Amino acid sequence: MLLFVDNLTNVDFSYLDPTRGIVGETWLANIRLHGDLNEQSMVCDFGRVKKVVRHWLDTELDHRLAVPARADNIEISESNDRIELTWTLTNGEFIHLSCPRQAIALVDATELSAESIARWCETQLEVAFAQKLDKLELDFSTEHIEGAFYHYSHGLKKHDGNCQRIAHGHRSRIDIWQDGIKAPALEQHWAELWRDIYIGTREDISSAVTVAGVDYLDFAYQAPQGEFTLRIPQSHCYIIDSDTTVECLAEHMAGETARLYPDSQLRIRAYEGINKGAEAYR
Structure with missing residues (x-):
């Protein structure tokens, strides 16, 4: 018997790519459980499926930087609940990060x-399920976006x-009127301006x-979880004078667009992942 839950939850995170660098991403999680019916005539209670999967993804992947631990182009060192890593890109440039261990997802993979x-x-x-299942399958899908979107990464030291x-991020659509x-x-x-960008x-x-x-x-700052530092090629960055909350990003886009079109009325709807975001007007 197969039990499935589609679009169970979404995860917002970033991952390391050998060409693109730090890539912000938003994925929808879909789960399938194969097994025999239990005494309740269920493979597993839907409530438990949702609770276990959401909790694990929220804890272990969401708002982390995913790292391929077995890649040839990475150097990793861990000490006292901290981690340092250097990621070498295919063009010879590199990204260096030092942060609390909890900010990184060390994925057992080469890519x-x-x-x-x-x-x-x-x-x-x-x-995590701690029960007999014949098979557990998980897959990720992306939001269907017909128009423009971008991948961005950032950090909010005041949060x-x-x-x-x-270094966590999102795949986000953008709507402008x-x-x-x-x-x-x-x-x-x-x-295009914010394609695979670090803001x-x-x-x-x-x-x-x-x-x-x-x-x-x-980049360096002290936050409640600890000290964070990041060295990244300047060409991968976009700098703003405010925090990088979605509210501030919408306001920034509105201001910069108004400089190009000072006589226009503008409405900017910026998204942070799926189905959430902020609007700004000029």
Whole structure:
């Protein structure tokens, strides 16, 4: 017998890609359990399925940076509940991160994809369910977006939850209306500008350095979970003067777009993952 739950929950996180760098992502989780019926004539109670899967994903993947622990181009060291890693990109540039261990998901894989992360999750979830199942299957899907969208990563040092982690992210659509009319060209402009971007707050930049001819930005801040530092190629970054909450991002986009079209009425709807976000107006 097969029990399934589609779109059970969504996870907002970032992962390391050898070409794209730090990629913000939002996935929907779908679960399937194979097994015999129990004394209640169920494979497993839906309530328990939702509780176990949501709790595990919220704890172990959501708002973390997923890292392929067996990749050849990564160096990892752990000490006293902290982790440091260096990720070398295919073009020779690198990303260096130092943060609390809880901000990282060490995935037992050589490279990361929806499939490899799902297989890693399945192994952990089989233990979390603590009951006999013939098979557990998990897969991830993305929100269907007909228009423009972008992948971004960030960290919110003032947040008292997991948003404070310096490298987590989202896959987000963008809607813009200019003088009351949908403006797909403006939406695509922001989607291209923020493609696979790390959006940083200017005051979090601790230094700017050049290594082997490549310009890097160093970000550093102290948050409730601990100290976070990140060195990332400047070409992967977009800097704003405020925090990087979705409210501030919507306001920033509205302000910058108004500079291009000062005589237009603008409505910016920025998303943070799926079905949530903020609007700003000019």
